[in-house]
Amino acid sequence: MTTKPSSAPWVDEPFHLITTPSTYLSDPHSYVHVASDMAHAHNVIIRGLNTIIQQAPHVPTSTEKTYNAKDVKDLLFYVHSWCKMVGHHHWVEESFIFPEIEKVAGQPGLMDNPHHQHELFHGGMEKLLAYSQATRPEEYRWSGPSGMKEIIDSFSKDLTGHLYDEINVFLGLKNVDRNIGMLYDVFPVVLGCADKTYECGHPFPPLPWIMPYLVKYWFGAGNGAWRFNPCDWWGRPRPLAFVRQTE
Ligand SMILES: [Fe+2]
Structure with a gap:
């Protein structure tokens, strides 16, 4: 239900909003x-x-x-x-x-x-x-x-x-829910653990170039689990988020 700021017409009409499934x-x-x-x-x-x-x-x-x-x-x-x-x-x-x-x-x-x-x-x-x-x-x-x-x-x-x-x-x-679910769990963990710089570089995983963008901005967005990933969505190594830095 929309929280209207006043009784005046607002943006929940003339076209009704969608109830979130x-x-x-x-x-x-x-x-x-x-x-x-x-x-x-x-x-x-x-x-x-x-x-x-x-x-x-x-x-x-x-x-x-x-x-x-x-x-x-x-x-x-x-x-x-x-x-x-x-x-x-x-x-x-x-x-x-x-x-x-x-x-x-x-x-x-x-x-x-x-x-x-x-x-x-x-x-x-x-x-x-x-x-x-x-x-x-x-x-x-x-x-x-x-x-x-x-x-x-x-x-x-x-x-x-x-x-x-x-x-x-x-x-x-x-x-096809099980397959779609992979976009939310399997793909983000694969992308985040595939170090593309390892041994001077490996082109793995063989996924379309758009996949890192889709995971970053859509399927993986807002999920804190991916903070644990050791690489960014493009396979670039990054410091571990939960490790104590040594001097
Ligand atoms: Fe749409």
């Missing part, structure tokens, strides 16, 4: 973990969209007495930043997370549906990004034929529908 599934399994992490990321996107929809209509335009060019400039930069953030999320999924999930699940095409859904809102998002970059503050309008509302309305339902659906795709990974 770990709050209603007591199952301590990896697919619940992946789905919950994805729910957090998607709620960031949904709050950002609601933020724009709640406030942009009330930022005075150049036709109004209270118009302040800086307010519009800041709003457009906010929109630009949100578009880039959403684009980055889907780029990471398409380039790294989806292929990796399909590989560990041993099911090519498993993530085809969310991948295709990306195409439904991609054009609209590009248009909004272009609008936020090219519009001069005095030209900014919320409503009307060339306003920002029309662009957002053209893709917001497809985008949010996708953000809701994708959580169910991850929740459907229950039957």
